[in-house]
Amino acid sequence: MLDTIFIGLSVGSVLLLVALGLAITYGAMGVINMAHGEMVMLGAYTTVLASIHLGIGLLGAIPIAFMVTALVGYAIERLIVSRLYGRLLDTLLATWGVAILLQQAVRLSLGLAFFGITIAGLGTGLQNVRVPAYLSGVISIGGEQVSLYRAFIILVTILLTLLTWFIMYRTAIGAQVRAIMRNPDMAAACGIDVKRVNALTFAYGSGLAGVAGVMMSGFKTVFPDMGTPMVVDGFLVVVTGGVGSLMGTVLSAGLLGQINGLTASVSNDIIARAVIFAVVVTIIIWKPSGLFSYKGR
Amino acid sequence: MLKLDKVNSFYGRSHALHDLSLSIPKGQITAIVGRNGTGKTTLLKTIMGLTVKSTGAIDLDGTDLSAQPTFRRARAGIAYVPQGRQIIPDFTVRENILMGGFASTSGRQVPALVGALFPYLTENMERPGGLLSGGQQQQLAIARALAANPQILLLDEPTEGIQPNIVEDIQNIIIRLNRDEGLSIVLVEQNVAFARRAGHHFAMLEKGRAVAAGPIDSLTDELIHQHIAV
Known part of the structure; x- marks a missing residue:
């Protein structure tokens, strides 16, 4: 039983890392970033490449993946998204295009495939990441055996969630992000550089998704369109939790992760997926603005 | 001194301010009066850079702010108290x-x-x-x-929708901020009596144009009858 709960928690953890970034960017900027799942993919590929070319293990890949995906996120925001604010459908299409572009870039070894050059670790094939020995195996908690790697995922997620909370609620930049979430015009009139803060927020959210990709690479196969279902899952979490609520995102990721884990343990992944959709649809009908939505005056 | 020169401002396709020129003297209160929907709020938003598009010059002590984003205008010393207050x-x-x-x-x-x-x-x-x-x-x-430690305060109907016993408090505070702290104030006000009591200067807007402006003494009953009273 404990092992099942652990599986649920670790699934929820990856979901949370993906959803936190979406919650912040969607909450602060009203932008639906369809390329967010590709940040997960890039994070996973960074792990693969770091292992093949630099000999860096999964643990060392975490900060590298964060930096890489944060930089890509920053570039996407500055080059594309920042020009499309207030045009929801246009950003949706544009970021979808970016998502396809990134997938193809990986498939074609960043375009070098046209010249007959391939980069080991990229390309159309499947990639695997070896979990280091000190993270594999099982540990025993209260007499029950749980996977060490899953415990590690949960720990990393807890640390990153605490870090995000700290940034959002205890720093000046976090106060700026929250002010922009509530009232962007008033935030600007109070001297907040909305464009700069938005770009940084986007970069941070992308970086979190990149770390989620590192975590995923340890228990799932890595391939170019692995990110596509992640963006859907991420949005399920954000919508269920309530837009603009960090706490809502955390709890809803935990809830959906547990439902997924428990259902999958008694039946299979396909049924689990159906149950998740049923639960989310019910919650949205019952509470259209999510479980923990921010209440305006 | 804040000077607006031939400012035009737009919301999407609607043209809200037409060739508006206005001087806001330093250390004084300038009352902006006029009927509802004549562009008073738009004028303040345009000064802050919060309308969709605007043209013309907005000059603060010799620096042109018209191409600057909102946050730079705020950091240049213009603070905005919007209609409906918009606190978080x-x-x-x-x-x-x-x-x-x-x-x-x-x-x-x-x-x-x-x-x-x-x-x-x-x-x-x-x-x-x-x-x-x-x-x-x-x-x-x-x-x-x-x-924000500002030089200029833009106040949009500061006493609108407020319980009567606090209205006078807020009015006195506005006067005090100008008199004791030397703040320049742009006061959008429907209440002509208060505009007269507090203001040193006024500008009357109608359909997005300034139809009269000058020292507050020249805000005559006749002008008010012509442009505000129905």
């Missing part, structure tokens, strides 16, 4: 005030002046802004603007 309901009183401090060049803090003017706010620093009454929220919006 789930921020505490302190967080709301400190939000204004992002425009301050001398650090983010609750100014001492706030304590002197608004004892209620200093006693309720940790209360969520959304729980305050309309009048208290208006005080909070002014306190937030003061945290």
Whole structure:
């Protein structure tokens, strides 16, 4: 039983890392970033490449993946998204295009495939990441055996969630992000550089998704369109939790992760997926603005 | 001195201000009067850079702000107290005030002046802004603007929708901010009596154009009858 709960928690953890970034960017900027799942993919590929070319293990890949995906996120925001604010459908299409572009870039070894050059670790094939020995195996908690790697995922997620909370609620930049979430015009009139803060927020959210990709690479196969279902899952979490609520995102990721884990343990992944959709649809009908939505005056 | 020269401002396709030229003298109160929908609020938003598009020059002490984004105008010393106050309901009183401090060049803090003017706010620093009454929220919006340590205060109908016993308080505070603190104030006001009592100058808007302007003495009953009274 404990092992099942652990599986649920670790699934929820990856979901949370993906959803936190979406919650912040969607909450602060009203932008639906369809390329967010590709940040997960890039994070996973960074792990693969770091292992093949630099000999860096999964643990060392975490900060590298964060930096890489944060930089890509920053570039996407500055080059594309920042020009499309207030045009929801246009950003949706544009970021979808970016998502396809990134997938193809990986498939074609960043375009070098046209010249007959391939980069080991990229390309159309499947990639695997070896979990280091000190993270594999099982540990025993209260007499029950749980996977060490899953415990590690949960720990990393807890640390990153605490870090995000700290940034959002205890720093000046976090106060700026929250002010922009509530009232962007008033935030600007109070001297907040909305464009700069938005770009940084986007970069941070992308970086979190990149770390989620590192975590995923340890228990799932890595391939170019692995990110596509992640963006859907991420949005399920954000919508269920309530837009603009960090706490809502955390709890809803935990809830959906547990439902997924428990259902999958008694039946299979396909049924689990159906149950998740049923639960989310019910919650949205019952509470259209999510479980923990921010209440305006 | 804040000078607007041939300013045009737009919301999407609607042309809200037409070739508006206006001087806001330093250290004085300039009252902007006119009927509803004549562009008074748009004028303040245009000064802040919050309309969709505007043309013309907006000059603050020799620097043209018209191409600057909103946050730079705020940091140049223009603070905005909008209509409906627009405080953040789930921020505490302190967080709301400190939000204004992002425009301050001398650090983010609750100014001492706030304590002197608004004892209620200093006693309720940790209360969520959304729980305050309309009048208290208006005080909070002014306190937030003061945290920017501004030279010019843009006030949009500061006494609208506020319980009558607080209206006079707020009016006196506005006069005090100008007289004692030397703040230049642009006051959008429907209440002509208060505009006359507080203002040194006025500008009358109609259909997005300035139809009269000058020292407050020249805001005659006749002008008001012609442009405001129905």
